[in-house]
Amino acid sequence: xxxxxxxxxxxxxxxxxxxxxxxxxxxxxxxxxxxxxxxxxxxxxxxxxxxxxxxxxxxxxxxxxxxxxxxxxxxxxxxxxxxxxxxxxxxxxxxxxxxxxxxxxxxxxxxxxxxxxxxxxxxxxxxxxxxxxxxxxxxxxxxxxxxxxxxxxxxxxxxxxxxxxxxxxxxxxxxxxxxxxxxxxxxxxxxxxxxx
Numbered sequence: 001x002x003x004x005x006x007x008x009x010x011x012x013x014x015x016x017x018x019x020x021x022x023x024x025x026x027x028x029x030x031x032x033x034x035x036x037x038x039x040x041x042x043x044x045x046x047x048x049x050x051x052x053x054x055x056x057x058x059x060x061x062x063x064x065x066x067x068x069x070x071x072x073x074x075x076x077x078x079x080x081x082x083x084x085x086x087x088x089x090x091x092x093x094x095x096x097x098x099x100x101x102x103x104x105x106x107x108x109x110x111x112x113x114x115x116x117x118x119x120x121x122x123x124x125x126x127x128x129x130x131x132x133x134x135x136x137x138x139x140x141x142x143x144x145x146x147x148x149x150x151x152x153x154x155x156x157x158x159x160x161x162x163x164x165x166x167x168x169x170x171x172x173x174x175x176x177x178x179x180x181x182x183x184x185x186x187x188x189x190x191x192x193x194x195x196x
Contacts, residue, residue: 008072015064016157019099021054022150023186029143030190039127039135048118051142055107062100069093078163088159088166095156102145102152110145114138147187154179 032047073080073089082089117135121127127135158175161167167175185191 005072005075008068008075012065012068012072015061015068016153016160018061019058019065019153021058021061022146022153025051025054025146026143026150026186027191029139029146030186034190039132041121041123041127045118048114052111052115055103055111058103059100059107062096062103066093066096069096086163088162092156092159095152095159099149099152099156102149106142106145110138110142114142143187147183150186151180151183154183 028047028050032043035043069089069092070080070083073082078086078089083093084090114135117127117131117138155176158172158179162172166172182195
């Protein structure tokens with residue numbers, strides 16, 4: 001049983017690591033900006049393909065996090081009632097469902113609007129200014145949501161470290177504040193050297 005529980009912990013943590021999609025999507029978007037602000041079909045199509053296909057992977061990782069998390073509670077010392085009795089686990093669960101909801105909105109509502117604009121484009125034809133303006137609006141909204149998702153992912157990690165032993169409230173608040181600053185910075189700048 002210990003081996004199974006340890007395997008669940010490993011799968012839970014690895015699934016969460018792979019949920020770093022918002023970070024890498026923000027990096028991709030900021031790298032795209034290096035090509036200029038005008039529409040560039042090959043670059044824009046490539047970027048959209050990366051972002052579009054990342055959603056499916058993220059749904060799988062989010063589902064894996066939820067499933068392994070529930071199994072860890074069922075087979076671990078806390079029990080399933082920790083979902084509502086332990087405030088840290090309850091908040092983590094609510095934040096995970098918030099992530100799933102935001103990803104669903106981007107994947108099922110926002111991304112199809114972007115794809116519709118790009119579907120009728122060819123590599124040789126310029127994108128009309130009116131469509132480019134709409135495309136930029138959708139992309140800006142998606143970027144804001146990715147920034148918020150990154151903040152949520154880091155916050156869940158901060159809380160996850162405290163399931164069996166809480167940090168000082170001051171440290172928790174400071175770390176969550178730093179998570180917000182980091183997410184904002186990744187959204188605004190191209191972080192070429194990791195934290196720097």
